Amino acid sequence: EMAAAETAAVQQAGKVSPEDSRDFVVLSEAVPDVILEVRYYSTYNFVGDRIAGYEQPCVMLTKEAAAALKEVAADVKKQGYRLKIYDAYRPQMAVDNFVAWAENLDDTRMKAYFYPQVDKTRLFADGYIDAKSGHSRGSTLDLTLFDMNTGKEADMGGVFDHFGVESHPDWCGDPETGKYTGKYKGSKQPQDGQINEVQFKNRMILRQAMLRHGFKPLATEWWHFTLKDEPYPDTYFNFKPHMK
Numbered sequence: 001e002m003a004a005a006e007t008a009a010v011q012q013a014g015k016v017s018p019e020d021s022r023d024f025v026v027l028s029e030a031v032p033d034v035i036l037e038v039r040y041y042s043t044y045n046f047v048g049d050r051i052a053g054y055e056q057p058c059v060m061l062t063k064e065a066a067a068a069l070k071e072v073a074a075d076v077k078k079q080g081y082r083l084k085i086y087d088a089y090r091p092q093m094a095v096d097n098f099v100a101w102a103e104n105l106d107d108t109r110m111k112a113y114f115y116p117q118v119d120k121t122r123l124f125a126d127g128y129i130d131a132k133s134g135h136s137r138g139s140t141l142d143l144t145l146f147d148m149n150t151g152k153e154a155d156m157g158g159v160f161d162h163f164g165v166e167s168h169p170d171w172c173g174d175p176e177t178g179k180y181t182g183k184y185k186g187s188k189q190p191q192d193g194q195i196n197e198v199q200f201k202n203r204m205i206l207r208q209a210m211l212r213h214g215f216k217p218l219a220t221e222w223w224h225f226t227l228k229d230e231p232y233p234d235t236y237f238n239f240k241p242h243m244k
C-alpha cells in the first residue's frame with residue numbers, strides 16, 4: 001500500500017491509479033440531452049456478447065470531456081439534433097476482452113453485421129480496434145447524430161462499428177474541406193459502399209461540431225473522437241463504469 005506522502009506525490013505528478021474514478025462523471029447526469037445505446041452492455045456489437053466490465057448500462061467520461069461534450073450537445077441541438085452515444089470510457093478489461101475475442105478466429109458470429117469486407121485477422125492491424133484504446137483514458141467516445149425532425153438517427157451511410165474503408169472519414173469526400181467527391185482519396189471510384197452527398201454531409205455535421213469544441217477525429221472511424229487536451233493521456237483506467 002502507498003504511504004500518504006507517496007500518494008500525494010503521485011497525484012501531483014498528474015498520475016492516477018487506473019482504479020480511481022474520482023475525476024469521471026456519469027454522462028447522462030453531466031449531459032442529460034444525450035441518448036444512450038450502450039452497445040457493449042448489449043450483445044448487439046461486433047463480438048456478439050456483453051463485453052467484460054459493462055455491468056451497468058452506464059456511460060462515463062472524464063469531467064473535462066463531458067464538459068466539452070455538453071457544448072457539442074448545445075451546438076447540435078440548435079441544428080435540430082441530439083447526440084446518440086454508443087460508447088465512451090471503456091475499461092482496459094473490456095479491451096482485453098476484444099483482444100481475446102480476436103485471437104479466436106473461429107468466432108465470426110457478427111461478421112455479416114460489423115466487418116463483412118475485412119478479415120478478422122486485420123481488425124487491429126488496420127486500425128479498427130486498439131489493444132490500448134483512447135477509450136480507456138476516459139476522454140474518447142463513439143457517437144452519432146439523432147435527428148429530432150425524423151425521430152431517427154441521421155443517415156450516415158453506414159453504422160457504428162462497421163469496420164471497413166466505408167467508415168473512414170475521407171470516404172467519398174475530403175473531411176478537411178467538407179467537400180463531397182463520391183470517390184475515395186480523390187481517385188478510386190468505390191465499387192461498393194459509396195455514400196451519397198447527404199450522408200457525407202451528415203458525417204461532416206457531427207465532425208465539425210466535435211472539432212469546434214475541442215475534440216479530434218480518428219482516420220478510420222467517423223463516429224470516434226478524443227478530447228484534444230485529454231487530462232489523462234497516459235492512464236489506461238480499469239474500473240467498471242458505474243452510476244456514482
Ligand SMILES: C[C@@H](N)C(=O)N[C@H](C)C(=O)O
Nearest residue numbers: 127128129130133134135
Ligand atoms: C472498437 C471500436 N469501437 C473502437 O473504439 N476502435 C478504436 C480504434 C479503439 O479501439 O480505440
Ligand SMILES: [Zn+2]
Nearest residue numbers: 141142224225
Ligand atoms: Zn471509438
